[in-house]
Amino acid sequence: MIETIQLSTDVLVIGAGAAGIRAAIEARKSGVDTIVAAKGCLGFAGSTFCSYSPTWGYQAATAIIDHDDSPEEHLKEIMESACGTADPNLADILVHEAAIRLEDLKKIGLDVDYIDGKPVQEIGCFSHRPRCFMVTGKSRIRDKFISALKSSGAQIIESLRITDLLVKDEVCIGAIGYNSTQIYVIWSKSVILATGGAGNLFIHNFNTSDLIGDGQILALKAGAALMNLEFMQIGFGITYPVEKMLFEGRLLQYGPKFKNTYSEEYLDNYLPVNVSKEDCLKDRAYHMPYSIRDCSMYLDIAAQQEVMAGRGTAHHSIYIDFRNIRSRDLVSTPVGARCYEGILAKGCDISRELLEMAPHIHAMNGGVCIDEFGATQILGLYAAGEVAAGPHGADRLGGNMMPATQVFGTRAGLYAAKHALQMKLNRRSVNEFHDNFDILKSWLTAKNKSIGLLKQLIHELRLTYWQHLLTVRTEAELVNTLDAITNAKKILASSRPGLDGSIDELYDLSSMILLGQAITEACRFRKESRGSHYRADFPQKNNRYACPFKIRLENERIKIDLE
């Protein structure tokens, strides 16, 4: 028997990562009732708490270590790496408020790392100055955030997946979702999306399994615009013998060999005449993410192309070989020692064993369009954190997403609460939303006797997206991707509850189809190469595209407008 629970609140926050928790705390400070709905297990779902890296980098221009640093320098670096595609207003807010929000983190007991009494500040990827504070210890981060959320007095509902926003006359009035036995209808004066990224669109990703772009799709279906979807942080990750482990680029300074499954060193086959392997390794040692702004791009392109040509391993990967380098040499520098020992701690001695490695998605640079208040174009709907776009562009500075979660989480919480204080609750009959409700009911009540159809489709789409939407994009392959999406859509439309798959698979696939389509169209539209977006058929930058563009859903079609 499926129970339906109806709740009312002032502010509903969807997602309980750094952005959602920050927003909820801020909303509660304004004295409004707040519900936090989180898909997974509190403190274990989402990128904020994921264990794939033990440390957060957090950029804030405090000039403690580098006395010449300033928010203006920080802004300059953001705009430089965004190559014209970040929102200058939001980036300006980010650089001026990052340090203030870092003080808020200290207030909840989350201090930065120190060595010899001085805060550690490293140079983040694509940065030039030591501005990136480090916060180490995911269990410490988790404990401090969760206890701050609990003491804020917000009502927390775990394991609740929001599937639809309730929108009437272009005003967001709540949301609907499910857990294993119940349907929730939550009427709310303001709703904040804080659902994080979409890494699970791709077979290789560093995200927890709950992140598949639900928030981006909720916003798109509600009528809000998205932007910068074609820009992502992509970096090498290890796929075997350990899984989902970030590959530390600084290990490349030791000159490992890149090999395909036939033990051939393939890299030279992809390098232009004026570029050497050493050039690529040297450039990549300064940043983890893939970017066409320097020649390290050939490392990722070559790896992907080798796999696509059928010369990859069974894990859709290539080999990286450090066996010609002695472990004593690997540990001879602090960075080398840290990386070598990090992998060793997972049970793999890279001076003896081959590693399998592939480009992974790390985070989305784009997402839902917001203004300086964290508001979308839909009244009552806000967004913050990785789901939101604006402060980042074609390439994102390493350590800039955490401040974005805090700066825009705070703003979204504050302004969503202000909005709620001025509004009346618009509680309506559930029957007005019977379409969404009926789907949920039929899939939740169906007995799960799945023949695995949706699961198989999800796997195939993930592979297709990884092959054609990640490092190398061409018109022909983007069109093929759209064909695969159309096919998946047809199968999904006629799928049978319980028999073809579970309710989770239904909504995973729905998000994958629509967000995949939006990303593919964005990649097709941008007929040039810029930052993390590489079109092999348009390898140069084209000034016509030196700006973000807005993506909307109109009559079930993706529509794109240049800004």
Ligand SMILES: Cc1cc2nc3c(=O)[nH]c(=O)nc-3n(C[C@H](O)[C@H](O)[C@H](O)COP(=O)(O)OP(=O)(O)OC[C@H]3O[C@@H](n4cnc5c(N)ncnc54)[C@H](O)[C@@H]3O)c2cc1C
């Ligand atoms: C391995 C790794 C290392 C990183 N390191 C850094 C770093 O050092 N510095 C930096 O700045 N950035 C870093 N990033 C990026 C940064 O961690 C993330 O962008 C950031 O944590 C996102 O926070 P968030 O609150 O927006 O989303 P998340 O922390 O991902 O939280 C999203 C929340 O939304 C929930 N959710 C999703 N869909 C639904 C739904 N339909 N209904 C209800 N709830 C839902 C999820 O379960 C989760 O609770 C890293 C990312 C990864 C993966």
